[in-house]
Amino acid sequence: MAELRVAKGALSEIIRILAEAGFSSPAARFFESADAAAVLKRSGADKIISGVIPKEAIRSDYFEIEADLDSRLTVVAVDMGGFPPEDIVYVQDVAFAIPAEVVEGLCNYQLEFDGEYFLFTDKGGTRHTLRSIFRRS
Numbered sequence: 001m002a003e004l005r006v007a008k009g010a011l012s013e014i015i016r017i018l019a020e021a022g023f024s025s026p027a028a029r030f031f032e033s034a035d036a037a038a039v040l041k042r043s044g045a046d047k048i049i050s051g052v053i054p055k056e057a058i059r060s061d062y063f064e065i066e067a068d069l070d071s072r073l074t075v076v077a078v079d080m081g082g083f084p085p086e087d088i089v090y091v092q093d094v095a096f097a098i099p100a101e102v103v104e105g106l107c108n109y110q111l112e113f114d115g116e117y118f119l120f121t122d123k124g125g126t127r128h129t130l131r132s133i134f135r136r137s
Contacts, residue, residue, distance in 0.1 A: 020077075023078070026077045033074065073118040073119055
């Protein structure tokens with residue numbers, strides 16, 4: 001099975017998050033979010049959403065919009081008991097609630113923490129979002 005690679009700084013921050021969570025069996029979980037409002041307005045997609053432009057145009061415009069999204073990767077603490085055992089993986093004794101197929105998709109990337117945000121980098125140091133990683137898969 002592929003392993004999730006986590007940089008020392010990211011692991012330290014995750015341990016801090018889990019310690020503050022208050023769960024008896026905490027696990028880390030990834031969430032990625034992006035504030036799309038500015039991008040939608042700039043691209044004119046807000047007109048699609050409001051019905052001014054036919055919704056059939058959404059699919060073709062989405063990929064242009066997606067490239068401009070400023071994604072933020074967050075790691076949160078969850079209760080491990082809410083996940084099936086096969087979705088719990090351990091990295092240096094820290095539990096992560098991540099399905100095996102996601103871990104497999106992340107095996108060529110390393111989770112890092114830049115002091116403010118979590119991010120994935122490839123072996124060349126290029127930053128990636130979860131969306132960009134799994135769009136390639």
